[in-house]
Amino acid sequence: MLELADVSKVYRQAERVVPVLQDISFSVARGELCALVGPSGSGKTSLLNLIGLLDRPSAGTLAIDGARVTDCSAAAAARLRNRLIGFVFQSFHLLPRLTAWQNVALPLQYRGVPRARQRAQAEAMLARLGLADRSTHLPGQLSGGQNQRVAIARALIGSPRLLLADEPTGSLDSATGREVMALLAALHAELGLTIVIVTHDQQVAAACPRRIALRDGRLAGSADE
Ligand SMILES: Nc1ncnc2c1ncn2[C@@H]1O[C@H](COP(=O)(O)OP(=O)(O)OP(=O)(O)O)[C@@H](O)[C@H]1O
Ligand SMILES: [Mg+2]
Structure with missing residues (x-):
């Protein structure tokens, strides 16, 4: 699903x-859930931005779903991003x-x-995430955990193959954070999505079958530690 070589x-x-990042090489198989x-x-957000095609490496190559993205045009990268990748951020990034x-x-x-189909699909996704009765609320009228579920719904609406989350529980209290992580794990199991989650939270990391560790911009060992 994801292959980095000497990035x-x-x-x-x-x-x-x-x-910021030096000689990073690893691959992630389809359907893996990685922390x-x-x-x-140490470069976690920088690395996630490269994987999410929001930024380009200075050297090395990156392939997503078999497509070598390092040499494609900005427009082609934007199309791939829209089709293949969903993002979830610590601070939700809702409008x-x-x-x-x-x-x-x-x-x-x-x-x-x-537009009518947009609304029907968006409401169906919100219902799936337990927010059927919140679809016409503004972000300011929702709790942090609800806003993060809205952001997850937005990340999933385009049926991405790869979900990238940068500290998705970082702005939530620990109970709400656990709920959001349980939701991501359930979606992973249900949809077979490949997920990479940046986290400081030991419990979130422990809930992921694979952990990739960075130290000073280098891989500190991708095996379980
Ligand atoms: N646009 C930029 N210009 C210059 N330096 C940057 C830029 N973005 C990040 N850095 C530097 O790159 C390094 C890694 O930053 P990055 O945000 O990737 O770390 P992180 O592991 O996500 O940290 P955190 O856990 O605090 O979010 C830091 O030293 C940071 O100062
Ligand atoms: Mg960061």
Whole structure:
């Protein structure tokens, strides 16, 4: 599903070149549920952004679902991202003036799905995540756990093959965080999705069958530790 070979990333700042990821090679099979762990600043978000085609490596190659994405155009990368990848963020990244269903429908809107069908599909996905009675609420009218479920619904609405989550439980209290993690694990089992979750939370990491650890921008061993 995912293959990285000698991936490196440097950020350029004024006169300095800051190395952030160095010679990262690993692969993730279809249907794996992986935690990406490591200390703050070790490069987890940078790596997730590369995998999610939000950014490009400085060196090395990346293939997603058999497609080598490192040399494709920005437009082709955006199409692949829309078709293959769903994202969940720590702070939800919902649009505050759109209702729950309108937020969920955004990826369908980008694909040109007619509005009535957008709404029907978005409401069905919200119902599946236990939010049938919240579809016309705004993000400000929902709890953190509910907003994260809206964000998960938005990530799943386009039937992605790969779900990427950056600290999805980081803004939630521990009980709500456990619920969100249980939901992700259930969706993983039900849909056979490949999931990569960046987390600081030991319990979240422990709930994942595979852990990939970063330290100072390098792989610290992808086996169980
Ligand atoms: N756009 C950027 N320009 C320059 N340096 C950056 C940029 N983004 C990240 N960095 C640096 O890259 C390193 C890794 O950052 P990254 O956000 O990937 O870490 P992280 O493992 O996700 O940390 P955290 O657990 O705190 O979220 C940090 O030293 C950071 O300062
Ligand atoms: Mg981060």
